Amino acid sequence: MSVSIRVADVRKSYGDVVAVDGVSFEVDQGEFFGILGPNGAGKTTTLEIVEGLREADAGSVELLGMSPWPRNTALLPRMGVQLQGTAFFERLTAREQLVTFGSLYGVGPKKADAMLETVGLTDKAGTRVEKLSGGQAQRLSIACALVHDPEVVFLDEPTAALDPQARRNLWDLLRTINGEGRTVVLTTHHMDEAELLCDRVAIMDHGKILKIDPPAALVRGLDAATHITVDSGHLAPADLAAIADGVAETEDDGATITFTTRDPSTVLTALAEHRVLNGLRVRGATLEDVFLELTGREYRA
Known part of the structure; x- marks a missing residue:
């Protein structure tokens, strides 16, 4: 070429x-x-x-x-x-x-x-x-x-x-x-x-x-975490803590729970076992993540 x-x-x-x-x-x-x-x-x-x-x-x-x-x-x-x-x-x-x-x-x-x-x-x-x-x-x-x-x-x-x-x-x-x-x-x-x-x-x-x-x-090539989101209200606090223990960070905004993890298979298996798949969304790294990793996150006027 x-x-x-x-x-x-x-x-x-x-x-x-x-x-x-x-x-x-x-x-x-x-x-x-x-x-x-x-x-x-x-x-x-x-x-x-x-x-x-x-x-x-x-x-x-x-x-x-x-x-x-x-x-x-x-x-x-x-x-x-x-x-x-x-x-x-x-x-x-x-x-x-x-x-x-x-x-x-x-x-x-x-x-x-x-x-x-x-x-x-x-x-x-x-x-x-x-x-x-x-x-x-x-x-x-x-x-x-x-x-x-x-x-x-x-x-x-x-x-x-x-x-x-x-x-x-x-x-x-x-x-x-x-x-x-x-x-x-x-x-x-x-x-x-x-x-x-x-x-x-x-x-x-x-x-x-x-x-x-x-x-x-x-x-x-980007070593980035996976974001797994499900609807809130379907997991008891103890179950939520058990799923996230050692493999993920969690954020509950009242409508959805997002697990940020580098071991998505473990979190997904646990959610399936608890039959908590409502609103399931899985987002890996994107080009935007690469861009921010390379150029930083500060505002550019």
């Missing part, structure tokens, strides 16, 4: 602030690659360097076998970019926006119409952008990044501020984009998004990549 993106020891500082500190990774052709990190981790700066929007202070970047900096016009038709804050042309309809973006790459109106259908906005073709919902505007933004049929697509937090339904609709679109053979690079704050969509993820913090692996491999 050929490599679409190769980043080697890339560094970028703004005065005393180190934004990217020796980042290296590769993205294979057709891969869905995620970059995760808290605010200020260096995700967007890294992406902008790969896209050729910023010059690195040191290191090297190859995109489709070429250097994106200085601004490489040969790469522009081969990549699509959806920024955190895409600005549309004023007073144009959704179709007019796409036709205008397409014309910059020599693409005709028929392709714009096809892209409207791909992103589910055919019925909004005549609607001006300011009248679109947040999810519709994000889909139009992605359509603008795809209208010239790029080989590599960069998406910087495409589902930020969307409601759950709009997010899931956009996920379906992103799966379709990747399923057509395009390489997709995504930055996101949503762990469930990365876990569902990405073949591999890189977790960044303080300008460094901490780990790169498929989401499932990262989760398997």
Whole structure:
């Protein structure tokens, strides 16, 4: 499998602030690659360097076998970019926006119409952008990044501020984009998004990549407890203490009891013996647990 993106020891500082500190990774052709990190981790700066929007202070970047900096016009038709804050042309309809973006790459109106259908906005073709919902505007933004049929697509937090339904609709679109053979690079704050969509993820913090692996491999590598939840009120205090003794911590919020344990089979067997399986839920480690383990739990503004 050929490599679409190769980043080697890339560094970028703004005065005393180190934004990217020796980042290296590769993205294979057709891969869905995620970059995760808290605010200020260096995700967007890294992406902008790969896209050729910023010059690195040191290191090297190859995109489709070429250097994106200085601004490489040969790469522009081969990549699509959806920024955190895409600005549309004023007073144009959704179709007019796409036709205008397409014309910059020599693409005709028929392709714009096809892209409207791909992103589910055919019925909004005549609607001006300011009248679109947040999810519709994000889909139009992605359509603008795809209208010239790029080989590599960069998406910087495409589902930020969307409601759950709009997010899931956009996920379906992103799966379709990747399923057509395009390489997709995504930055996101949503762990469930990365876990569902990405073949591999890189977790960044303080300008460094901490780990790169498929989401499932990262989760398997985390030594985390299992959380077992059942409905409250079905266990006598003595039975509850006996089940938890030596294998679990318990928390009773009045509605449910949660056992936090590294020996789930023992707790589950005891609950079954007491016929206390009402509301049973078992949750192992998630990508969010990995993320917090690597980056910490303090609030990042």
